[in-house]
Amino acid sequence: MSTIxxxxxxxxxxxSDVGRKAEALDAAVEAARGRLDDQLLDDxxxxxxxxxxxxxxSAKHTVIGLAGATxxxxxxxxxxxxxxxxxxxxxxxxxxSWATACVWGSDGAAELLTWLGxxxxxxxxxxxxxxxxxxxxxxxxxxxxxxxxxxxxDVSHHLEADRLVQLADVLVWVLDPQKYAxxxxxxxxxxxxxxxxxxxxVVLNHIDTVAEDRREAMIADVRRLxxxxxxxxxxxxxxxxxxxxxxDALRKELGKRVASKKAARMRLEADxxxxxxxxxxxxxxxxxxxxxxxxxxxxxDALADAAGVPVVVHAxxxxxxQRAARATGWPVTAWVTKLKPDPLKRLHLDLGRExxxxxxxxxxxxxxxxPVQRARVDSAVRAATDQVGLGLARxxxxxxxxxxxxxxDELNDRLDHTLAAxxxxxxxxxxxxxxxxxxxxxxxxxxxxxxxxxxxxxLVGYLQFDVPSPKVGPVALPTLFLGGGILGGIVLALxxxxxxxxxxxxxxxxxxxxxxxxxxxxAQELVLAPLQVELASYSTVREQLTTVLK
Numbered sequence: 322m323s324t325i326x327x328x329x330x331x332x333x334x335x336x337s338d339v340g341r342k343a344e345a346l347d348a349a350v351e352a353a354r355g356r357l358d359d360q361l362l363d364d365x366x367x368x369x370x371x372x373x374x375x376x377x378x379s380a381k382h383t384v385i386g387l388a389g390a391t392x393x394x395x396x397x398x399x400x401x402x403x404x405x406x407x408x409x410x411x412x413x414x415x416x417x418s419w420a421t422a423c424v425w426g427s428d429g430a431a432e433l434l435t436w437l438g439x440x441x442x443x444x445x446x447x448x449x450x451x452x453x454x455x456x457x458x459x460x461x462x463x464x465x466x467x468x469x470x471x472x473x474x475d476v477s478h479h480l481e482a483d484r485l486v487q488l489a490d491v492l493v494w495v496l497d498p499q500k501y502a503x504x505x506x507x508x509x510x511x512x513x514x515x516x517x518x519x520x521x522x523v524v525l526n527h528i529d530t531v532a533e534d535r536r537e538a539m540i541a542d543v544r545r546l547x548x549x550x551x552x553x554x555x556x557x558x559x560x561x562x563x564x565x566x567x568x569d570a571l572r573k574e575l576g577k578r579v580a581s582k583k584a585a586r587m588r589l590e591a592d593x594x595x596x597x598x599x600x601x602x603x604x605x606x607x608x609x610x611x612x613x614x615x616x617x618x619x620x621x622d623a624l625a626d627a628a629g630v631p632v633v634v635h636a637x638x639x640x641x642x643q644r645a646a647r648a649t650g651w652p653v654t655a656w657v658t659k660l661k662p663d664p665l666k667r668l669h670l671d672l673g674r675e676x677x678x679x680x681x682x683x684x685x686x687x688x689x690x691x692p693v694q695r696a697r698v699d700s701a702v703r704a705a706t707d708q709v710g711l712g713l714a715r716x717x718x719x720x721x722x723x724x725x726x727x728x729x730d731e732l733n734d735r736l737d738h739t740l741a742a743x744x745x746x747x748x749x750x751x752x753x754x755x756x757x758x759x760x761x762x763x764x765x766x767x768x769x770x771x772x773x774x775x776x777x778x779x780l781v782g783y784l785q786f787d788v789p790s791p792k793v794g795p796v797a798l799p800t801l802f803l804g805g806g807i808l809g810g811i812v813l814a815l816x817x818x819x820x821x822x823x824x825x826x827x828x829x830x831x832x833x834x835x836x837x838x839x840x841x842x843x844a845q846e847l848v849l850a851p852l853q854v855e856l857a858s859y860s861t862v863r864e865q866l867t868t869v870l871k
Contacts, residue, residue, distance in 0.1 A: 339589045342869050343372040346593050349600060349865035352858045356720040357603055368596040371487065372589045378436055379429035383584045385575060386466040386489030388482060390506060391473065393497040394526035397562040399423075399467035402572065403447060420485055421467040423447050425460040433464060437488055459576030472505055486510065487592075490584040491575070493522045498531050501543055507550055515551030516598070517591040520584065522556055522574060523547065529561040597869030605714035606863055609856050612849070616705050620848065623701040625840045627694040628736035629687035633670060633836060637745050638829035640665040645754060645821040670745065687740065690733070702726060702848055709856055717859050724851035732847060739839040745832045751824050757817055764810040771802025 347369040350362045389395035400406050403423045422437070422444035424430045434444055447460070468485050469478040486492060494511065514521070525543055528536060540559050547555055556574060560567040578584045625631075668687055690698070706725045710718040778790055778799065791798040 339372065339586055339593065340376055342590065342593045342597075342871075343369045343376075345865040345868035346597055349597070349862045349869065352861035352865070353600065353604060356855070356858065357600065357716050361599060361603060365596040365600055368592050372593055374436060375488075375585065375589060378433045380582075380585070381428075381462045382424075382426065382430055382433055382464050383462055383579045383582075384433070384437065384464045384466065384488065384490045385493060385579075385584075386468050386485055386491070387493045387495055388468045388471060388486055388489075388510070389495035389526075390497065390500060390503065391470045393495045393500070394562050395470070395495040396467055398493075398495055398524060398526055398560070399465065401562040401565065401568055402465060402575075405445070405447075419443055420469060420481065423463075423465045425463045425465075430464060437464070437466070437485065439466070459572065460579060463575070463579055471510070472503075490588045491520055491522065491578055492517070493524055493575070495524045495526050496543065498525065498527055498539060501525060501539075502546060507546065511547065511552060512550040516595040517588065518552045518555050520588045520591055521552065522558065522571070524571060525557060525559045526562055528559040529564055529566055593869055597866050600862070601866050601870065603714060603716060604859075604862055604866065605712075605717070606866060607712040607714075608863070609713060609859050610709045610711045612705060612709060612852075616701075616708055617844075617849070620698075620701040620705055620844055621837060621841050623694070623697040624732070624736060624844055625837055627690035627698050628740060628840060629690075630740070630833065630836045630840065632687060633665075633668065633740060633745070634829050634833045636665050636668055636670070637832040638825045641828040642821055642825035645751065645817075645824055665745065670741065687737065698729075698732075702729070705848065705852065709852060713859065717855070720858075721852060721855050724855045725848050727851060728847040732843070735843045735847065736840065739843055740836060743832070743835050743839050745828075745835070751820075753820070757813065760813060761810055764806040764813065766806070767802045768806025768810070771799045771804070771806060774799030775803060 346365055350366045350369065353362055387395050387399050399421070405423070420437075420439055420443060422434060422439045423446075424434070424444060425447045427446045430446070466485060466489060469482045471479050471482040471486075473479050473482075492514075494506070496506070523543065525540060531539055536559060540557060543557055544553075547553065547557070558567055558571045558574070560571055562568070702725050703722075706718070706721045710721045713721075774790075775797075793801050796804075
């Protein structure tokens with residue numbers, strides 16, 4: 322079990338799956354690296370890390386942060402809740418330079434305070450005091466923080482306030498009757514944290530300085546502003562820390578949140594969900610498309626055309642026809658085919674090991690792709706990326722396009738190498754060629770024997786010798802040998818020409834299949850596989866974000 326899930330078990334909140342969601346957020350961040358904005362992903366990773374760290378710490382403590390502007394009475398509210406004068410109170414200038422903490426229940430709080438970055442000199446353990454009260458019992462397990470003023474002119478003060486606002490389980494925003502509508506707190510904190518409404522409480526302090534007949538209207542105006550910020554359900558308490566007005570109600574609200582032991586879970590879940598929503602706004606959750614066979618086939622065809630596969634296939638058919646004709650043609654005239662150049666060798670294809678060594682190159686002599694062919698390849702690649710990226714957010718469309726075209730510079734060399742390395746199958750003669758060759762030579766021998774026999778008979782006749790010649794029917798055997806050998810060879814060559822054409826076309830089709838198989842492998846490696854990697858990353862991001870946003 323991972324450390325995050327172990328921490329989630331420590332967080333005694335029934336049914337909480339915040340650990341699983343934090344892990345899903347981290348997985349989404351990793352899968353989106355290089356595709357989405359780095360700052361967005363860094364912020365989300367910081368959230369998942371923060372959640373992981375908080376889950377490993379005390380589950381019995383609830384961190385309540387009092388945040389507010391200069392003069393809002395934040396420190397006096399802190400002192401009133403603790404019953405101690407722990408924070409210095411100022412009116413005209415910020416006096417809270419560093420956070421002060423008061424802890425109810427010290428067991429397990431030390432590590433939590435260290436994580437919060439509160440040094441020992443700035444915190445006190447409330448149960449170490451001599452006095453005790455029912456309020457202390459309700460606050461058992463509370464770490465109450467008095468944060469620095471968020472509007473301090475000292476940059477380090479409001480940076481510290483911002484840091485602790487991210488860490489508190491419950492945030493109590495202390496407002497002043499004179500500055501409760503200040504845009505700074507609404508635009509910098511309340512409105513951006515609308516997703517954290519369940520972790521917030523708003524306190525309108527110094528209510529004793531407002532005329533009684535104006536108090537209800539002011540509280541209603543505060544609620545109106547909160548609703549405009551997206552926080553219509555955040556409880557608002559009008560209190561006076563100085564004279565204790567309505568403080569009991571505030572203590573009761575905070576005590577209820579502490580007793581439920583859900584505050585930490587709700588804050589962590591809100592953090593994870595908000596980070597997930599920010600990524601989802603950029604990444605989108607639309608299901609990715611898939612490639613149709615037609616699109617892949619068009620890509621293969623475009624690459625094959627650009628590589629010169631049709632040229633090679635035609636050369637294979639011609640070469641196979643020449644080689645088979647040379648082997649099966651009439652020997653008297655078949656030698657003429659040797660004078661014809663082999664189209665495959667002219668393309669530096671099917672040269673054999675010795676031939677390739679002789680030309681000292683593994684490149685073919687195929688013509689380069691024309692502008693029209695290159696445009697067709699670009700169009701096919703674009704069609705593939707458009708189909709799988711249809712409806713996806715622009716960052717993913719750009720990532721798909723970049724992946725599909727990222728290795729196109731290698732395309733020409735890889736296609737050429739594929740053609741050069743493919744076994745075109747023209748060096749193997751058909752099985753019947755040897756039999757035909759044997760028959761042709763037997764017919765040649767028969768014709769020569771017949772010719773010689775007839776010559777001998779003519780000589781004998783010239784010498785006035787009467788030597789009978791054997792006959793087959795009305796035809797003399799030597800004449801049958803000579804005529805049959807010549808005519809049979811010609812007829813056999815003509816018959817074989819038909820078989821040679823059929824064989825050549827069959828070899829061309831087989832070569833076409835092998836070449837296109839090689840082309841498809843190149844397309845898979847250089848175009849489709851990178852697309853699948855991006856799609857897998859997108860699917861991971863989408864699935865993990867779906868888990869985060871449940």
